[in-house]
Amino acid sequence: MGAVEAPARPGADEVAAVADAVRREAPLVHCLTNSVVTTITANALLAVGAAPAMVDNVHESAAFAAVASxxxxxxxxxxENRARAMHLASAAAAAAGRPWVLDPVAVGGLEFRTRVARELLGARPDVVRGNASEVMGLAGAGAGGRGVDSxxxxxxxxxAARDLSRRTGGAVAVSGEVDVVVHGDRTVRVTGGHPLLxxxxxxGCALGALVAAYAAVTDDVxxxxxxxxLHAGLAGERAAAVAAGPGSFAVAWIDALDAVDADALAAAVAGGRLG
Incomplete structure (x- = not known):
């Protein structure tokens, strides 16, 4: 029998199933991430049911990538050292068949990180996740944004996203007021979220880790x-409803990531959040 073709747009049952799988399997997500966001990234992963590990040194990154989910x-x-660790980890993940996600933060506007990120494309990330300026900068179609802002x-x-998807074979997610995810000929728009995010x-960096957690439990990137x-956006809406401002929102968002379950995600899909 031939492979079953993935639907053009995920349905409520498919989204609920992968959310349940993250809670059930608790995938171990190896994060080589930036020093500003380690705590919120780890807490976001724990809130959705995954397990975080922050191993970003050149001596351990490859070995850990090969056994992480x-x-x-x-x-x-x-x-330079982190860049080397990233090259080692991405290559090891690819060789071991582990899904990996590239988040090209501020790529396009700064030469060193842009060169490193483009080199990392050679290890064929399963998902690239960034804002519009970062995705364009990574693809060579733009000069980048204003720091981390698009x-x-x-x-x-x-x-640019479709070009990157063709080059890597993976999905490319562009975050914004309406998120867009492309993979080959498939394009899905995800509505929701809140400006406080x-x-x-x-x-946004924690979102990249959540993508990795979800990629660990499904072959459909x-x-x-x-x-x-969708999970991050729904949690943002719930958090904004109870937060007094950005500080309390950050805490409420972690709580909401924990509270948003498979049923909530399925209801959101049924309610037309995917287009």
């Missing part, structure tokens, strides 16, 4: 990225 490579704060609209990055240090973005 999934790997996140985030180039937010990068130097200066391009999500829709403007679609061709953009005022919370590390929320588009489904993994869509479910993670």
């Amino acid at each position: 999934a790997v996140l490579v985030n180039v937010g704060t990068i130097d 200066t391009a609209a999500v829709e403007a990055a679609l061709e 953009t005022r919370t240090t590390g929320a 588009l489904l993994a990225a869509v479910a993670a973005h």
Whole structure:
């Protein structure tokens, strides 16, 4: 029998199933991430049911990547040693068949991180997740944003995202007011979230880790990225409803990531959150 073709747009049952799988399997996510966001990233992973590990040194990164359930490579704060560890970890993950996610933070505007991130594409990330400017910068279609902030609209990055997807064979997720995930000929838009997510240090970087957690429990990388973005966005809405401002929102978001379950995600899909 031939392989079963993935649906163009994930359904409620598929999204619920992967959310249940994350809770049940507790995937170990190896995070090589930036020093600003380690705590919120670890807490976000724990809240959705995954297990975080922050192993970013050159002596251990490859060995750990080969046994972890999934790997996140985030180039937010990068130097020569971290870059070497990222190369080793991504290559080891690819060789071992472990899914890995590339988050090209501030790529396009700074030469060193841009070069490193483009080199990492050679290990064929299963998912690239970034804002519009970062995705365009990684693809060579733009000059980057203003630091970690995008200066391009999500829709403007679609061709760059599709180009990266063709080059890597993986999915590319572009975060914005409406998130867009592409994989080959498939394109899914995810609505929801709240502006306070953009005022919370590390929320986007933590999202990259959530994508890795979801990718650990399904072979459909588009489904993994869509479910993670939907989960983060719904949690953002719940957190905003009880928060007094950005500080309390950050705490409430972690609580909401824990509270959003498979049924809530399925209801959101049934309610038209995916387009």
